[in-house]
Amino acid sequence: MTTKLLLGDEALAQGALDAGLSGAYAYPGTPSTEITEYIQRRVQAKSSDVHCRWSTNEKVALEEAIGMSYAGKRAMVSMKHVGLNVAADPFVNAAIAGANGGLLINVADDPSMHSSQNEQDSRLYTDLALVPCVEPSNQQEAYAAPAYAFELSERHNIPVLIRLTTRLSHSRSVVKLGETRDKNKLAPPADPRQYILLPANARGSYLDLIARQPQLLAESEASPFNRYQEGSDKTRGIIASGIAYNYVQEVYDGISPHPLLKISQYPIPISLVRRLFDECDEVILFEEGYPFIEGKLRGLLGDRKNTIHGRLDGTVPRTGELNPGIVAEALGLPQPDGLPQPDILVGRPPALCPGCPHADTYRALNAVMKQYPQGRVFSDIGCYTLGALPPHKAIDTCIEMGASITMAKGASDAGLTPAVAVIGDSTFTHSGMTGLLDCVSENAPVTIIILDNLTVAMTGGQESNATNRLAAICHGLGVSNDHIKTIVPLPKNHDENVAVIAEEVDHQGTSVIIAVRECVQTLRRHARQGGEK
Amino acid sequence: MKKDIILAGVGGQGLLSIAAVIGEAAVKSGLFIKQAEVHGMAQRGGVVQSHVRLSDKPIYSDLIKVGSADLILATEPLEALRYLEFLKGGGMLVTNSAPFKNVDPYPQDAEIEARIKALPHHLLIDAVALAKQAGSVRCANMVVLGAGSPFIGISEDTLRTAIEQVFSGKGTKTIETNLKGFNLGRNGGNRIE
Numbered sequence: 001m002t003t004k005l006l007l008g009d010e011a012l013a014q015g016a017l018d019a020g021l022s023g024a025y026a027y028p029g030t031p032s033t034e035i036t037e038y039i040q041r042r043v044q045a046k047s048s049d050v051h052c053r054w055s056t057n058e059k060v061a062l063e064e065a066i067g068m069s070y071a072g073k074r075a076m077v078s079m080k081h082v083g084l085n086v087a088a089d090p091f092v093n094a095a096i097a098g099a100n101g102g103l104l105i106n107v108a109d110d111p112s113m114h115s116s117q118n119e120q121d122s123r124l125y126t127d128l129a130l131v132p133c134v135e136p137s138n139q140q141e142a143y144a145a146p147a148y149a150f151e152l153s154e155r156h157n158i159p160v161l162i163r164l165t166t167r168l169s170h171s172r173s174v175v176k177l178g179e180t181r182d183k184n185k186l187a188p189p190a191d192p193r194q195y196i197l198l199p200a201n202a203r204g205s206y207l208d209l210i211a212r213q214p215q216l217l218a219e220s221e222a223s224p225f226n227r228y229q230e231g232s233d234k235t236r237g238i239i240a241s242g243i244a245y246n247y248v249q250e251v252y253d254g255i256s257p258h259p260l261l262k263i264s265q266y267p268i269p270i271s272l273v274r275r276l277f278d279e280c281d282e283v284i285l286f287e288e289g290y291p292f293i294e295g296k297l298r299g300l301l302g303d304r305k306n307t308i309h310g311r312l313d314g315t316v317p318r319t320g321e322l323n324p325g326i327v328a329e330a331l332g333l334p335q336p337d338g339l340p341q342p343d344i345l346v347g348r349p350p351a352l353c354p355g356c357p358h359a360d361t362y363r364a365l366n367a368v369m370k371q372y373p374q375g376r377v378f379s380d381i382g383c384y385t386l387g388a389l390p391p392h393k394a395i396d397t398c399i400e401m402g403a404s405i406t407m408a409k410g411a412s413d414a415g416l417t418p419a420v421a422v423i424g425d426s427t428f429t430h431s432g433m434t435g436l437l438d439c440v441s442e443n444a445p446v447t448i449i450i451l452d453n454l455t456v457a458m459t460g461g462q463e464s465n466a467t468n469r470l471a472a473i474c475h476g477l478g479v480s481n482d483h484i485k486t487i488v489p490l491p492k493n494h495d496e497n498v499a500v501i502a503e504e505v506d507h508q509g510t511s512v513i514i515a516v517r518e519c520v521q522t523l524r525r526h527a528r529q530g531g532e533k
Numbered sequence: 534m535k536k537d538i539i540l541a542g543v544g545g546q547g548l549l550s551i552a553a554v555i556g557e558a559a560v561k562s563g564l565f566i567k568q569a570e571v572h573g574m575a576q577r578g579g580v581v582q583s584h585v586r587l588s589d590k591p592i593y594s595d596l597i598k599v600g601s602a603d604l605i606l607a608t609e610p611l612e613a614l615r616y617l618e619f620l621k622g623g624g625m626l627v628t629n630s631a632p633f634k635n636v637d638p639y640p641q642d643a644e645i646e647a648r649i650k651a652l653p654h655h656l657l658i659d660a661v662a663l664a665k666q667a668g669s670v671r672c673a674n675m676v677v678l679g680a681g682s683p684f685i686g687i688s689e690d691t692l693r694t695a696i697e698q699v700f701s702g703k704g705t706k707t708i709e710t711n712l713k714g715f716n717l718g719r720n721g722g723n724r725i726e
Contacts, residue, residue: 003560005556005557005560005566114571167569167595167596168595170569170570170571171567171568171569171570171584171595172556172566172567172568172569172570173565173566173567173568173592173595174560174565174566243595246593246594246595247593247594247596249593249594250593250594250598254591254593323594323596323598324594324596324597324598325598325599328598335598335599335600336598336599336600336601336621336622337599337600338599338600338617338618338619338620339600339617339618339620340617340618341615341617341618342614342617342648344614344640344641344644344645344648345611345614345615345640346611346636346638346639346640347636348543348578348579348580348611348612348635348636349579349636350544350578350579351578351579351635353578
């Protein structure tokens, strides 16, 4: 038997490869990035010609995966939780169109916001789209999930969401590998109307999706991912979903005295939940993320008998990641006291790397913006968001992917000028291009600085689809060549760069400045590999 | 056998390579392992930490409970102190003594040293100096691993084999330097103060 030491992300990727995957689509996003990176490294993927290039954003990635599923092949798309917001349109509609070849949507949530701007719980999206969800609790289950979910997807003609959370995505354990399966043959859908969601077709497909819900529930009730463990002390029952199950097992050393319901497949297995409530006086829930199951149990009218405990009644903290300490405390178990934290500790906030090109661009931008105290700099998601912190303090906003250009335009529409947008190369192609087109349509007085470090840096230096294409894209979208400037952010070019930025900020129309210099991290890596990018 | 180990350091110090070596060695020793680490934003000159759990029985949680770590192994002294609440009574703290000062104000060196020396079981080792002696400052992480190796519960030889494996793609010279660093750390650190 083959075993491997794998991250949860890698275990999922290996499981998909072994289950006959034909295409992996993704946009990088912590904590999901390693799923696709692993596939890109595998000889197994190369030799069987598995598609695994990065897509430009999560929406197009999912649509490409839907196309591969349409062709009859097994496809998956991977993203972080906020990526599913970007891909929400194809996600909800793919549920109505269904799946031909097995279709998986792997979403890694980030409770506690280790590298994210929110801790939204992707299970809520499965309610919206009426699709099943598998939420592995450990690396072995992460390996098993794709084969299982592909079968489920093909059996019920429906996409399946696999939910990971940061701790499982980024924790290693030994995984036993199973059988490998051949890829599907090319086989477009038998019903030519399946993927034509004209209202007349979609109404029927939607009714059919609703009609399949009882079967999906039956799958959950019988799923090997869901398990009812007996316990003799029925004063309390426990529901633990996903990785939270491990923490309950940990604090009871693998033998819970209370009946314990592990939930790792949705829709929520109602009869198992009912059995727990029938057998136990009260129930405590541990869920990584939102109180998703708990909220449904309480319903609109709440818990009048006070038998439900979890994040909503304060038994478990309302926000943030769980850990064995939180679980033990909620269960009233004694815990060792840790040593007190020394009073001399200081934080060590992340910072731009020494020599980072963004730092030089920010120095030049700050020199210009000093002249305009009423002006604002709207920024975006990437390493350069660290420009909000000292010593740069160069940007005023960061909301989500692409919001720099569009917010700058909205603010300038309101009369707030100068409005400057600062966006990374990959973020620009991900979600900035459409906003630039809006600026061009009205010749809005917005200065857009694209920080082109020739990579997706924040997530570890993946290939950027923007590389060598930015000037052509901006020109193609209608920006006048007179107002597409390129600068090289280096200390020796400071005065020259300040002059270029000052001139374009002064320009009463849309202009783009592309600041091009390779990320110091990828530069070092390329130098080590002895090759040129 | 059961060891809960907190690895602590600053992004770029090679903490995850220490984790990879222990991981390889644990697999070779037939142990169960869980090793949780932080990727992403936290890497950029910020704090990096990893929870490593080794046992001869199945391990459930990927995270270590407060007050239950057997060992804190750190590539930076302030980072070693950051996770003190995880250390169990009688636990061991092994750390590089050379500070990495990318924040201002950074606590006084003497203050940090005093907090570490107040612990009943600790080991301060100048990993940077020993790494230079081994041939490259970049192997300071393996010096720290060497110093901590008597407290990990895995044989010295297995750890050395794992180093060879983890660095196998980087050429024989890199492997030799890292092994030398490990040995210097082991010899310089094979005592409990």
